Amino acid sequence: MPIAGFDWSATPLGALTSWPPTLRIAVDMVLMSPFPCALVWGPALTVIHNDAYQALLGGVVDHQGRAFDALWEHSWESMGATVFKVLQGQGSLIEDAPLSVHREGNAATAWVTGCFSPIRDDQGVVAGFLHALIETTGSVGASHEWRELAQSFEARLTQYLADPDHTWQLSPDVMLMLEADLSVRTANPAWHRLLGWGEATQLQVALPELFHPADRTEAQLALMALVQGRTAPPFEGRVRHSDGHYCWFRWTGSANQALPTLVGRDITEDRNAVQRLAEAAVRDSQRMEGVVKVAGGLAHEMNNVLSGVGSSLELLERRLAQGRMERVDDYVRMARECAQRAIGLTQNLLAFARSQPLSPNPLNINHLLQDAEPMLRQTLGAEMCLNMQLDVAPWPLQVDPDTLRNALLHLCSNARDACLGKGNLTIRTANERLAMPSEGEAALPPGDYVTLQIEDDGQGMSREDLARVFEPFFTTKSLGQGVGLGLPMVHGFVQQSGGQMWIESTIDQGARVVMMFPRYQGMLPERPARDVLPRQVRGERLLLVDDEENLRGLMKEALVDCGFEVCDVPDANSALGQFRHAGPFDLVITDIGLPGGFSGRQVAKALRMIEPEQKILFITGFTADPVEQALLDQPGTALMFKPFSLQKLVVQIQHMLQA
Template identity: 30%
Template sequence: MTRLEDGVWPRGGGSIGDILRNSGFSGCSLGPVKSWPASLRHIVELVLNSRQANFVVWGPELAFIYNDAYVPIFPERHPGALGKPFAEVWSDIWPQFGPIVRAALQGESQLFEELLIPMRRDGRIEDTWFTFSYTPLRDEAGAIAGLLCATMEVSAQVIAKRRERHALEELRLKSEALSIVNAAGAAITAELNVDRLTKIAVDAGVALTGAEFGAFFYNVDDGEGGSYMLYALSGVDRKNFDKFPMPRNTKVFAPTFSGECVVRSDDILLDPRYGQNAPYSGMPMGHLPVRSYLAVPVKSRSGAVIGGLFFGHAQPGRFTDAAQASLVSLAGQAAVAIDNARLLRAAELEIARRSSIEDKLRKLNETLEMRVASEIAERQQAEAALQQSQKMESIGKLTGGVAHDFNNLLQVISGNLQLLGKDISNDGRAKERISNALAAVERGSRLASHLLAFGRRQPLEPKVVNIGRLVAGMDDMLRRALGEEIEVETMVSGGLWNTFADPIQIENALLNLAINSRDAIEGSGKLTVEVGNAFLDDSYSRTHPEVTAGQYVVLAVTDTGSGMTPEVMAQAFEPYFSTKPEGRGTGLGLSMVYGFVKQSGGHVKIYSEVGEGTTVKLYLPRSFQTEDRVANNEAAPPAGGTETILVAEDDEGVRATVVEMLTDLGYHVLKARDGQSALTVLESGAHIDLLFTDVVMPGPLKSPELARMARERLPNIAVLYTSGYTENSIVHGGRLDPGLELVSKPYTRDALARKIRHVLASSASRRQATTGPGPAPGTTSREGTHDRTRLLLVEDDAFIRMDMAEILQDLGYDVIDAESGEQAVEILTHTAVDIIVADVGLPGMSGPAFAAKAREIFPSVGLVFATGNNHLPDASRFSGSVLLLKPFSSSALDQAVKTAFRQRPIA
């Protein structure tokens, strides 16, 4: 404990105590410590011995004395602030704090909770929040001579609360939007008058988007290219449009009236299609001001365009992706209702003409009522499924985010324990304790892995797998895990399809399900594992909005256990939910299975009855490629080497342990604390064989960009990534990007040793394989597939993208897909491609705009533009590009890719 005795500060009193002792505090208005009054020395003793941030101000100038716990609050001002006048130290915020200090000096004790204080840190002003109290201090005469402050920074808590409120507000807005869509859908579906139902749709659209006005225009061709007829208006008086002619079929309106696509512009005045409506050049004089613009076509079941919903706002950037999605749904409902209204009107005309069809009309009405009831019931079921999906997504984001820092901590602990184990190899008790500690680290790692799996944040390494073969290979393991009292039966259907998923995670999922079944059986019983093919159709997808209709491979695990109640089934996939007694499970098994299957693009379903048992079905998407056979590197003995490795890691503890591990393995190790420091080492001219970099590092230079720049400077360098949480920087669509290598934290010394040898060997093999020129697209190997031609497919429509990817893979191309130009640019920063097939009408960044960026990154890449138009804007900019007109056949697609490869520019 720090004490003041005879005005001398004893040695060992702490850093601030040392300053007082060494300097004698001669620069302070209070004079030397020994001259201080006893009341001041006593309160300073309490402050300096406190572990909470405290300070005292005393005397006419309010000399400022604080403890070591206070230093992190203002490191830039320490130690110069010690003993200085309070108003001088905090001159930048004195206007805010002066009145508070004066009130305290007048005897008023004060408490402030979560007070906003603009704080200067690192040379800039940032918002911080503090909870603190001011207590007046009296001298020996009883007069107020100063004040005591106890404080605590609560910035992180305040920011977390704000983020939580923001997330809840977003959820509320989504719920309100869903409620509006459902209410409007129900009203529209039941309405058979076109005027009224279009007015309902426009009113709902204005409420959903926040538009200043909205309208529905009926599609009428006047024979001169004009499309017009205002049917419904909301937000403004109809007289605002009476003095203007109806919209012509210009470049802005054509995509809507032709049914080509949705048109959304943050600022229509900047849209290249705007202003091309002779005799005007934009909106006519006196027209309502429009900057934000959103137009959605309304299309009949037959495909004909009925009209369009148009919305505008005088301010730019007012319409969001969510608003657009809601309007697309609303337009579909309006189209169905208009079709129904037309059908009824035609029936009424027929009734007037022939009374004999009254019976048919009655049946039609009954059918219509049944369809309305069916659609409402289906929508309610879909809404419930969507709410459950959103709930699981929210929980997944929360649990997945925990693992990043946790894995870094585990890596430091694990690395140091392994290194310590070498130093005490002859101490049996110590080795046993280290072994126990490492086992605890492994349990922590599995816990973090389960959290990442549920949160769909784990970096999967999917392969083309035959699940039947994989399950057969696990038969002995399952029997050992379940014990002799449980009978195990495995059934694999003939003609089983392949799937594209991470085989290790499939094994983990099956083992988790089997262990859950064992615990539910509690004694003797039977476990059945079935593998077969399945097709989930559109009707199933409508009642399960998170499921994409298509072909799947289904893995089903059935037990004869106690079964589940409906309430338990509703919570079964939530993390930490368990019906087992305490100590018999973590509650993470099913949540891990759920997260893995969802991240793999699949679907999970539970069927259970109390007392009858449970079946869990995992649906994984079908793959049309041949099965991958990958060698198991885990069996190889760990080995070191003499190569040079550059370690880029921002966490000091992790960096220190991995450097010592690699040095112990014989490698020459260079180190860097971030991407920019690593780039400096790369540019120093040092010979480096492998870059070992953390995925998530501070600073502007991210690890994928660092790897790309490293290969530019050292073409033969190998790259190995590591992370406890990838945050999608090298994982897209739940899959590790092709050609990348990753070792997940925490890793053991042996696992790191094997992975580094594997990456170095693979790099050497690639260099040897690429010493001669490779074949062009269209050439085939003996198996008839294309040799290593990498193709990037950019298409925003999920169904078109999925179909094209399968066609291209069947043609033998190595396909990477992206749903937007922005995502495709991110992929190109760390992945080289030979050919790009891009849709012209991409949302956000257009196809040509993306192609221009792609040519900046890879000047010799081949380009194929897919479009429904017969020409490409600015085609002269893209030399050698090929135009592929929709719709196209697989042979036309293959021929376009081959032509683009032959015509690509030579860099």
């Protein structure tokens, strides 16, 4: 019956005209819903439903105005707790519940999913709830049918597999029956699938002859016990595949049949996994030994560097106090050189550990070598002859150009020292295609590679030195002439770039360093023009965010000297406040690791919610994925790794502002 035509004065809700606004709004929602819905209101749980709700329940009795617990008395045992929870303000969902309904004049069972949602009055108190139903009889029935079919199929499959012949045919394990002379009488299909052998009758040898020589004695004793009717313990042994390699199996025998039966499970992959774990443990042990060496060498070198910095600054402070200016420039230069040594030491150590971040770019190796040639000749000196033998059309490769130039400097410096400053150095490039994987420690998969060779005619190296040449802090140079991180740095860089590196050398016959990089399959960008000097500073406004007070102060002073207007803050909250109230800023420079649980990455995202095109320069001392690549790919974004010179910072800022 329609709600307007029902006598509500006879229910706990009273006359329709006395209903509160909250109840009227809820009733309108129920009436407009296409789903079966009922509004249950007040302490008496009075039901107000739409036509779809009445149709779902069926029958000729009108349920309008009835108590909800009386309407659902047959289901109240399972539904009562849910109604109690919804009256406490907690919504619930009951899926695929059985419901007694009337269909075509007969009692029937339907399946429904019911949702119970609390409704609050003007005071925020739960005054009732919405009961919405969706009939799932069709899906539940289909699910039951599928379950019955699955159970029937499972029963038939179990019966099928119980047949021994089916087990023999379908078993993933090798199953053999043996003759008294230990030859194979018959074998199941897994014999061919796992070991490649054909019919057992085609074997010209007894089964023990197929076992690995190291496992043959144990296998023969176990097999002899089986053919003699005795129990043999399970054993593991390698069996020869038809193509000649060996596979590991765990064998179990039974002498209870007419013919002795042997079952073998392939455990080759399990054994290989154990072997890989053992090798990894050995590598970890060796790496820990290397860490100890690195720690000792690094402490020694850093102490030397810090002593140089400290002594230079101490003398500088003393001379300034005395008013003596004659050697001030020398002390500043020595402190700067020591600091540069510390920076180089850190970068080499990170490169050796493959933690130095790289910025790989597609490039032509010939172009890079031609651009670097003046620098290399200066490094080699006047008495070294540099010969460049470059492939006419080298394939492109994708590497970090700055790190590659640094690697070339290391290798040329080593060659100069090996030649005692006088000799010949040849640099070659070539394309090379590997049809098969290369062998040895520097193994490479098949593919296209660009080879870079650096060959000298110096003193060469012994076999013993070659074996240790990539160890950190190992050097053949005199004390004080080398740290022993150059070659490990280059080796780490090449491997991090997807390539391999090795050295070929003989005493008194020079050395050849070979580096192979994978070919880049994309297109090379146009060769950039020579660097153009950045434009003059025009008082651009910068926001500088860094929690290191001393460093922040030095950066601000240098930037102000260049003509920038700089606002500096120590943390993320201050940065957001300045950006809102003191902006706009032409560029934001932010450290990534900030105090207070709010990182530089989050600062950048928050600022770009306010100003989507804000230019941001990240600075950080972290090396392991400090910023998501998706963030760096956004226009107007750059990243600099500490430590860097103040001049380099200024140049980076000018380039970003000019872009």
